[in-house]
Structures are given as structure tokens and as C-alpha cells.
Amino acid sequence: MEGSMGPGVRIREGDCAVLKRDEVFKAVPILKRRKVIFEKQWFYLDNAIGRIYGTTFEVTSGGSLQPKKEMEEPTTETKEAGTDNRNIVDDGKSQKLTHDDIKALKDKGIKGQEIVQQLIENSTTFRDKTEFAQDKYIKKKKKKYEAVITIVKPSTRILSTMYYAREPGKINHLRYDTLAQMLTLGNIRAGNKMIMMETCAGLVLGAVMERMGGYGSIIQMYPQGGPVRAATSCFGFPASFFNSLYEFPLSKVDSLLSGTFSIETLPSESEDNIPAEEESNGSLDEKPASIQETEEESTTEAAMESNQTEEQETMDLAAEDTENKESKEKGNKENIREKQRKQQERRKKLVEAAALLKEKNADGLIVAGRFHPTPLLLSLLEFVAPSRPFVVYCQYKEPLLECYTKLREKGGVINLKLSETWLRNYQVLPDRSHPKLTMSGGGGYLLSGITVVMDKGKSDVGRLEAEKTEEPTSKKRKLEELHS
Secondary structure (H helix, E strand, O other): OHHHHOOOOEOOOOOEEEEEEOOEEEEEEOOOOOEEEEOOEEEEOHHHOOOEOOOEEEEOOOOOEEEOOOOOOOOOOOOOOOOOOOOOOOOOOOEOOOHHHHHHHHHOOOOHHHHHHHHHHOEOOHHHOOHHHHHHHHHHHHHHHOOEEEEEOOOHHHHHHHHHHHOHHHHOOOOHHHHHHHHHHOOOOOOOEEEEEEOOOOHHHHHHHHHHOOOOEEEEEEOOOOOOOHHHHHOOOOHHHHHHEEEEEHHHHHHHHHOOOOHHHOOHHHHHHHHHHHHHHHHHHHHHHHHHHHHHHHHHHHHHHOOHHHHHHHHHHHHHHHHHHHHHHHHHHHHHHHHHHHHHHHHHHHHHHHHHHHOOOEOEEEEEOOOOHHHHHHHHHHHEOOOOEEEEEEOOOHHHHHHHHHHHHHOOEEEEEEEOOOOOOEEOOOOOOEEOOOOOOOOOEEEEEEEOOOEOOEOHHHHHHHHHHOOOHHHHHHHHHHHO
């Protein structure tokens, strides 16, 4: 995983990075003077800036990170080990060190490795354990007391593993091997023109963008509210990658296919916001004017009553107030202009996305979401060029079975295949390699196929029925001979 990041890539402030401890991951932004809590440890990432990705750090006192020095493993020759664990009883009395003793060791600033060594020395049953049991004991105690963290560069594999372990519901239980199958079946490569519809927090979008490497174009279809790209931002792509990323609302697909689509029907909700902002802008302009008038009156009254110095002070204060109000007005106007500029950019992108879709020559289609796939797929396949792959992901197989049937009836597709990948993890260690006790129950289902040009409007089902009803030529000849 870490080997794919390239040699010597350094951690910079503002980067998106992933914290790793054993098989646990967490995506964080690299920021100075910001406390991070990971696996019951708190620390600051200041010292990580400038280091190479893949560096392992140790959390020291005060929450600062220090690169971990490579320690030589203790030789196994001097280790005493028992023959079996039958006589060992887990009664909680084998460890002489109490919780208070361990806490006192931590408070003294003793490192985790030394604490583990003391736990081994104060365990009455450690020497009676088998060699494998001793290794397991040391590994367990190291995990608990050694605060060691590795910072790695985000990738599709790391982020998909992280999401599947921490928040599988957000990605519709899309397992990493299923995602890998999607990228392969969809023929994702640089230079493609892809259409995507996903509600997996932007993980599938990020995986496609990573594989395309900024070359080609992606049109992301989205339901009401706009596209969600929380996972996409974790990849830390450069800004150039987003230049070729477009978005288009699903509500406008039918009008685009029927030819009734127009620029005026585009983001009406964003246009409606502009007059409201203009009105609020006007009210903002008027309010400070009335405040200024009352302030001027009050200052003149105060000046008449007070002496010359007081008059000067109040004049200065009034001038400062008006300057502050003017700067606020300028700030509000700038914010409104910025909003209008963003809306114009978004509108321009939507027009460009519509133009790309109208060409109906996309190189592939990927659908992965919580919505029923059949209506989505049937409409979006219209924008895909012939002889191109499409992949549909669903957590359950029943919607995909319906989708499979509808596509067979409609025609225009070949090589339809409904599949599910099976994943089992193995522990690979000397003399004890075996499947892990726990394994994934399921990673979802995939429906894949290839688009083709329809032949005179005939579907696969219609052609098969015609072939069944039509008798073979050899049988026809026999029947003719019998009748004659």
C-alpha cells in the first residue's frame, strides 16, 4: 500500500494524510497547533511536517511526535518457553504490576517498550507459555502501551479500507475488492469520458479520478441537493484534477433526452438567491445611513454641551465608526459579488456538462448508490457510446436482478453478468498460517455489461423467442417429405 506513493514524498502543511496504527486508519488534514485524537491517544502533527510519508512516529510527552528509531529485535535463542498452555489459568493474579504501578511508570515518562518489558518480567506465567503464546502476549501489550503511529499518503485502497471498517453505511457497504472489480470492469483509464452516479460519499468518484490521473473528463450525476464529495477531498488531489470534473442534476436528464432542455431551466434555485441577496444588499446600504444620521445628531449635541477637546474626541470616534461601517459594507458587497461569481461559474459548468452529455459518446458508465438502479441505468445508458462498458453496484441483489431482466427485454447490451466477489483474509506467519477467524459477510453485488447498437429494434428476449418458435430446417424437410 505504502509503496505506491512514490519515493521521498514529504508531508506538507495543508495536506490530507492518513494515520495508521496496525490495521486502523483515520484521515486527517495536516495542520499546525491542532490536537488530534486517534486510538485513545492525543497528539499534535507539527513535527510530522517535512518528514517523508510512511514514517513511523512515537507519541512523546506533551503530545509531540518523534520519529521512531529502529530497534533490534531481541534474539529468540535466550527466550525461555513452555511446551503447552494447559496448566495456565487466566485468574488475573499472574501480573504483579497493578494499574497504579503502570500509571506511575507512564507519569515518569517511561516509554511503552520499557513498560512492556517490565510487564513481561513481572508476569509469573510468561515463561510457562509456548513461544507462539509469548509472541501473541508481547504483540497485545505493545498495541496497548506503545503509542506508535504511521502517517501514510491516501490512496483508493487505504481510504476504501478505512471507510469499510469505520463507516460502512456511508459507502453503502461497498467493500474494497468490489470497488477494485468496478474499476476493472468499467475499463477506467486516462483519457476516458466517464458518466458517474454515486452516493458513496465520493469514494467511487475519488477512485476513478485517481486512476484517470487528471486526464479525460468525468460527469457526475447527482440527486437533489448537490453531489457529496467528503471522501473525494480525503484523496488530496491537485486543483487541476477538478477542472475536468463536471456535475449535472438527475432531474434534468429527461428534458435533455427529449430535447426540451434549455439553459433557462438550469439552476433556478441559485438564480432565485441573487435578487434576495440584492434586496438584502439594499437594506444593508440603507440601514447604516440612518445610523450615521442619528450618530451625527448625537455628536453635535454632545459638542455643544462639552468643551473643545471633548468635541474633537467625539468627532474622531464618529469618523472611526463611519469607517468601520463603510468597510463592513464593502465586505458585504464583496461577499455578494463572490457568491454571484461562483453561481456563474457553476452555471457555466452545468452548460458544459449538458453539452458533453448531448454528444452521447461517453466511454463508460458507473452507478453505485442507494437508489433503485433500473430507471437510472435505462436513462443514463442513452449517453454512452456503443461497445462501451457499464457497471452497477448495489448492496442487495434483488434490484440488480430486476435491472438484468429489464435490460434483456430492452436490448442494446451484451455480456450481461451479475456477480459477487468472495473475500477471505489469511494470517501468514511461520508455522501458523490459517484463515482468520472473522471474515466479511458480503461486499455487495455488481451488474456489468457492454453497450451495442440495436439491430432493427429487436431485443435479446424477442430474438430468442423467435428462434424458439421457428422450427429448424432439418425438421421442416422431414415434415414436407412425410406430407408428400
